[in-house]
Amino acid sequence: MRLEEEFSHCDNYDEEEEPKTMSQCSIGALQQQQQQQKFVVVGYALTSKKIKSFLQPKFEGLARNKGILFVAIDQNRPLSDQGPFDIVLHKLTGKEWRQILEDYRQTHPEVTVLDPPDAIQHLHNRQSMLQCVADMNLSTSYGRVGVPRQLVIKKDASSIADAVDKAGLILPLVAKPLVADGSAKSHELSLAYDQYSLQKLEPPLVLQEFVNHGGVLFKVYIVGEAIKVVRRFSLPDVTKRELSKVTGVFRFPRVSCAAASADDADLDPSVAELPPRPLLERLAKELRWRLGLRLFNLDIIREHGTRDRFYVIDINYFPGYGKMPGYEHIFTDFLLSLVQSRYKKRSS
Numbered sequence: 001m002r003l004e005e006e007f008s009h010c011d012n013y014d015e016e017e018e019p020k021t022m023s024q025c026s027i028g029a030l031q032q033q034q035q036q037q038k039f040v041v042v043g044y045a046l047t048s049k050k051i052k053s054f055l056q057p058k059f060e061g062l063a064r065n066k067g068i069l070f071v072a073i074d075q076n077r078p079l080s081d082q083g084p085f086d087i088v089l090h091k092l093t094g095k096e097w098r099q100i101l102e103d104y105r106q107t108h109p110e111v112t113v114l115d116p117p118d119a120i121q122h123l124h125n126r127q128s129m130l131q132c133v134a135d136m137n138l139s140t141s142y143g144r145v146g147v148p149r150q151l152v153i154k155k156d157a158s159s160i161a162d163a164v165d166k167a168g169l170i171l172p173l174v175a176k177p178l179v180a181d182g183s184a185k186s187h188e189l190s191l192a193y194d195q196y197s198l199q200k201l202e203p204p205l206v207l208q209e210f211v212n213h214g215g216v217l218f219k220v221y222i223v224g225e226a227i228k229v230v231r232r233f234s235l236p237d238v239t240k241r242e243l244s245k246v247t248g249v250f251r252f253p254r255v256s257c258a259a260a261s262a263d264d265a266d267l268d269p270s271v272a273e274l275p276p277r278p279l280l281e282r283l284a285k286e287l288r289w290r291l292g293l294r295l296f297n298l299d300i301i302r303e304h305g306t307r308d309r310f311y312v313i314d315i316n317y318f319p320g321y322g323k324m325p326g327y328e329h330i331f332t333d334f335l336l337s338l339v340q341s342r343y344k345k346r347s348s
């Protein structure tokens with residue numbers, strides 16, 4: 001759909017208007033064109049679930065008032081025939097789609113594609129996802145940030161116990177599918193309590209040491225330079241006593257989803273205390289740069305019993321921003337800032 005056709009859905013376009021004369025029409029068209037030119041046009045390619053959670057009416061309304069227009073991308077038509085766009089927002093999977101976006105980035109350097117498909121791919125594998133955090137080795141006066149020790153098992157479940165032993169990983173272990181592509185399967189995680197049961201797991205997977213953290217994690221949303229942190233309930237600590245008694249591998253559900261908000265819960269202050277802001281700002285800035293991404297969130301936990309020992313356990317591309325408090329303003333400001341910085345670059 002051309003942008004002009006898409007505009008027919010806009011509030012300011014009235015189909016019931018009186019017929020106009022030729023000159024009125026062309027003046028009207030010109031004015032409309034001028035109005036259009038002032039809009040920041042954001043093409044989006046998102047699943048219907050994502051459209052519902054992200055493009056909420058209040059957000060679209062605020063964006064429009066600030067001069068931002070969202071236009072659905074038609075995947076069945078060449079991208080170059082659509083728009084013209086200032087920004088392209090996307091969260092779709094598949095090789096074909098990645099190639100379309102890469103080609104479009106080459107032929108339309110003036111358009112900001114959020115974010116580059118190659119950089120997003122980095123987060124689709126739970127090993128490469130956390131590599132940047134490990135490489136960073138962030139240690140400041142506000143605290144240290146690392147990743148839990150982990151091991152990748154590509155195949156052969158019968159060899160897992162040996163591999164775990166060799167690597168010196170300490171039980172319990174969180175077993176996560178290696179691929180993190182947003183599919184339901186990629187969110188099917190288990191907790192393994194004993195060596196013998198490890199053979200029941202299904203590779204390819206990542207085995208990550210379980211870090212006790214008081215049952216609360218921090219979700220850090222990043223939108224360009226903006227950061228927002230929320231608390232979510234998480235898996236409870238595993239005590240030594242429990243570990244000595246329990247055997248087996250237990251599948252666990254989506255424990256830290258939006259419904260598990262712990263922001264208003266009555267928590268032990270040492271568990272609830274948010275990670276220091278300067279530490280998160282350093283982490284976010286470095287990750288933005290190292291990952292080459294502007295839209296992501298990360299799950300970070302504080303080792304129970306410490307004040308300043310943090311672990312990043314997960315990074316998600318274009319997460320559920322619709323559940324981030326104040327996302328409407330944060331996102332619109334971000335989109336406008338992108339266009340302004342492009343404009344500045346061009347005129348300097």
Ligand SMILES: Nc1ncnc2c1ncn2[C@@H]1O[C@H](COP(=O)(O)OP(=O)(O)OP(=O)(O)O)[C@@H](O)[C@H]1O
Nearest residue numbers: 148174187208209210211234235255256313314316
């Ligand atoms: N190493 C760990 N130590 C302690 N708890 C962990 C660890 N890894 C994961 N968890 C728990 O398991 C949950 C799910 O893990 P993770 O965030 O890696 O999965 P996910 O399916 O990618 O989640 P999301 O829905 O955020 O994408 C976390 O929210 C946390 O409660």
Ligand SMILES: O=P(O)(O)O[C@H]1[C@H](O)[C@@H](O)[C@H](OP(=O)(O)O)[C@@H](OP(=O)(O)O)[C@H]1O
Nearest residue numbers: 050053181182256257258316318319320323
């Ligand atoms: O599409 P994948 O990569 O699976 O990422 C999901 C995250 O893992 C979820 O945490 C998001 O849901 P919550 O915001 O309810 O946690 C979920 O948010 P959504 O349902 O608004 O899209 C997704 O961002």
Ligand SMILES: [Mg+2]
Nearest residue numbers: 256299314315
């Ligand atoms: Mg997570």
Ligand SMILES: [Mg+2]
Nearest residue numbers: 180314315316
């Ligand atoms: Mg995840």
